[in-house]
Amino acid sequence: MTPQDTKALDALLEESVDQQRRRVLKVGAAVRVAGALLFLLIVGALWLTGRQDWALYPLPLALYLGVAAALLALHGKRFVQWLDVAQSLVDVGLVFWVQHAALPLSRFPSGIAGFSLGLFSLVVVLSSLTLMPSVVYTTALLSAVAQAVLMREADVSYGSVVLAAVVLFLVAFMSQYGSQRLRQLVLAFTRTEVERQIEARRFQELEQAQQTIEQMLGETRAQNEQLLALQRDKDQLIQFLVHDLRSPLSALTMTFSWLEAELSVGGDLALMQGVRSGIAVTGRMERMITELLDLPRLEEGKLExxxxxxxxxxxxxxxxxxxxxxxxxxxxxxxxxxxxxxxxxxxxxxxxxxxxxxxxxxxxxxxxxxxxxxxxxxxxxxxxxxxxxxxxxxxxxxxxxxxxxxxxxxxxxxxxxxxxxxxxxxxxxxxxxxxxxxxxxxxxxxxxxxxxxxxxxxxxxxx
The missing domain is CATH 3.30.565.10 (Histidine kinase-like ATPase, C-terminal domain)
Incomplete structure (x- = not known):
């Protein structure tokens, strides 16, 4: 492909990627709504059954469900993409708020801190749906900081805190790497397919051009054959005309020659001059007739x-x-x-x-x-x-x-x-x-x- 074709193709691919990003973000918004609703139902059921340690969860989950539902409803607007990016940061804040509030009430603080690692990992995975590396790694960094705070409040060792941060960054890397590799694979496949279609279209255009040229050549050959036939007819007509003209012209020349012979002895000089002019004119006419016959041979270079x-x-x-x-x-x-x-x-x-x-x-x-x-x-x-x-x-x-x-x-x-x-x-x-x-x-x-x-x-x- 030419550089212009490559630039045009890259622009089309970027537009396609942007369209897919919006679709994926819509799926992410739907996943958040479904997840928040599911968590709200489970937590609400546990709370209604008398488990007071779950009493802190329904309110933040209900608020988060409202935000996620509004985001899903507004999907398609120009500003929604940036709200989806901000949603990843809201996810981190929600998990940290709920887990930080539940930590003092739990009989197993370290368990709450360990459970938070799974939630933060889910948030990092959801952020990868934006197909923006900066958002993914920023989410992983904030999640690592929030997870470290929760783990230290639960008296978890620094070694475990470091391992949790490493896990979150590995999740971010694998999520981003997988999506990026998939994107590169799709782009490469698309570029190859477009190049194949372009080559196929060029080959088709060449075939059509060849067919058109062959058709034009055929028409030209037919026209040439028609012109040659007309030329042959014209030459034959000239031959007939020359033959018909030469006979009376020869008779006229013979008549002038006879008159010249009759007037050569004692004839009228003025009349003799007119007869000789007539002989010269008929001679010129004969040469003009011959000129018509010689012209085609001169054009072809065949006149000896x-x-x-x-x-x-x-x-x-x-x-x-x-x-x-x-x-x-x-x-x-x-x-x-x-x-x-x-x-x-x-x-x-x-x-x-x-x-x-x-x-x-x-x-x-x-x-x-x-x-x-x-x-x-x-x-x-x-x-x-x-x-x-x-x-x-x-x-x-x-x-x-x-x-x-x-x-x-x-x-x-x-x-x-x-x-x-x-x-x-x-x-x-x-x-x-x-x-x-x-x-x-x-x-x-x-x-x-x-x-x-x-x-x-x-x-x-x-x-």
């Missing part, structure tokens, strides 16, 4: 990269062509800044989609008349890809959470556009290359998304 040498200028030009009309419609300037002939190592399909996602995000958040720049370069030997714009800046608290799954800005939530997967996919794709993507502060631009890739040696190891 296909690294190759990438001409960044050509890749940026392809992205600018795909978003050129969207930028013109929003009256935005779409810039490209990349060293001519710079080559990166990476998965072209993934990095192309990263740049497309960042550009689409920048076009949505840049006001008319603004600028969006596609930029590539190297910090030392580590290459980077950046998409910068001069639109609304991103709050510091949102920057770290912007690449989480289904995370959307205030504009997307209010317009209910998008699902918060573009930047999440971009983060996973860059991390699959061993790099990192973040929003950085760059002078001259309010918002700058930068994907930093590992140096060529590190990139080859990541691949």
């Amino acid at each position: 990269l296909r690294p190759q040498r990438l001409d960044i200028t050509a890749m940026f030009e392809e992205v600018r062509q795909a978003f050129g009309q969207a930028a013109q419609f929003r009256r935005l300037t779409l810039e490209v800044e990349a060293p001519v002939g710079q080559v990166f190592q990476g998965d072209k399909a993934l990095l192309m989609r990263v740049v497309e996602n960042l550009v689409a995000n920048a076009l949505r958040h840049t006001p008319p008349g603004g600028r969006v720049r596609l930029e590539a370069g190297k910090d030392g030997s580590a290459p980077y890809l950046a998409v910068r714009n001069d639109g609304t800046p991103i709050e510091e608290g949102l920057r770290t959470r912007l690449f989480d799954k289904h995370m959307q800005g205030e504009q997307e939530r209010s317009a209910r556009s998008g699902y918060g997967l573009g930047l999440y996919f971009s983060r996973l794709a860059v991390e699959a290359h061993g790099g990192r993507i973040a929003v950085e502060d760059v002078q001259g631009w309010t918002t700058s998304f930068v994907a930093r890739l590992p140096a060529p040696s590190e990139s080859s190891r990541a691949a």
